[in-house]
Amino acid sequence: MSEQAAATDKATQESLISVHRWTDKLLTFRTTRPAGYRFTPGQFARLGLLVNGEMVWRAYSITSAETEDQLEYYAIIVPDGLFTSALDKLQPGDPVWVEKLSYGFMTPDRFADGEDFWMLATGTGLGPYISILQQREVWQQFRNLILVHCVRHENELTYQEKFEALRAEAAAQNLPAQLRVITMTTRDNAVNTAEPAAANRLHGRITAALRDGTLEKKLGIDITAASSRLMVCGNPEMITEVRELLKERGLGPCRRAGGGQFITEDYW
DSSP states (O other): OOHHHHHTTTEEEEEEEEEEESSSSEEEEEEEOOTTOOOOTTOEEEEEEEETTEEEEEEEEBOSOTTOSEEEEEEEOOTTOHHHHHHTTOOTTOEEEEESSOBOOOOGGGOOSOSEEEEEEEGGGGHHHHHHTTOHHHHHHOSEEEEEEEESSGGGOOOHHHHHHHHHHHHHTTOSOEEEEEEEESSOOOOOTTSGGGGGEEESOHHHHHHSSHHHHHHTOOOOTTTEEEEEEEOHHHHHHHHHHHHHTTOOBOOTTSOOSEEEEEOO
């Protein structure tokens, strides 16, 4: 049995619809959605490409809304990466295989309570939050939706127009939550003061801003076990350090049996 034929047992062959290039390394791409495909915002899909006659599979968080008839993903091109090198060359209409099941437990419905929902991300770890923020229920569940996105350079701060559109849509629907977006850069120190979002820009790493209180001071919102619920997605080293910082403050990881204040997911 060929690799392509074997893939149909666990996946469906879909088509690339479009590619949006944010930078030479960062891109958003869309595929057709398999009939009956279901996912919960925050979950990821396993995608397959036929590379040199062999199927190569990688996991990508779904960034599209739960109700859309297309699937969207956010990716970084890895130098000499087998999957992303092939992805970088795809044209609309080319085949992409999508596994029939969605995966992952980083979903807001795991939080039974809480008022402030913190979403911490480095790089393409931003992906799952794009879908989560398009879920109406999350705007009804929390008082503050706080997104913190840390990258190396300013041009890697993607989806900013999407966040503004989501704010406007929530206001038009009188949804109660307020979306607060904090962007951070570790390499670019100078801030373009003409940019509207510059007022919510910090320099440095998420872990340092948590440790010295800069992040909470910037927002005027404290992280506490009583009111805060957090998701952390991105660089494994960042996640390990954030997890320890939160534990020092008396917060614990969410368990399947219930309880806990934070959920983490390594993104590479």
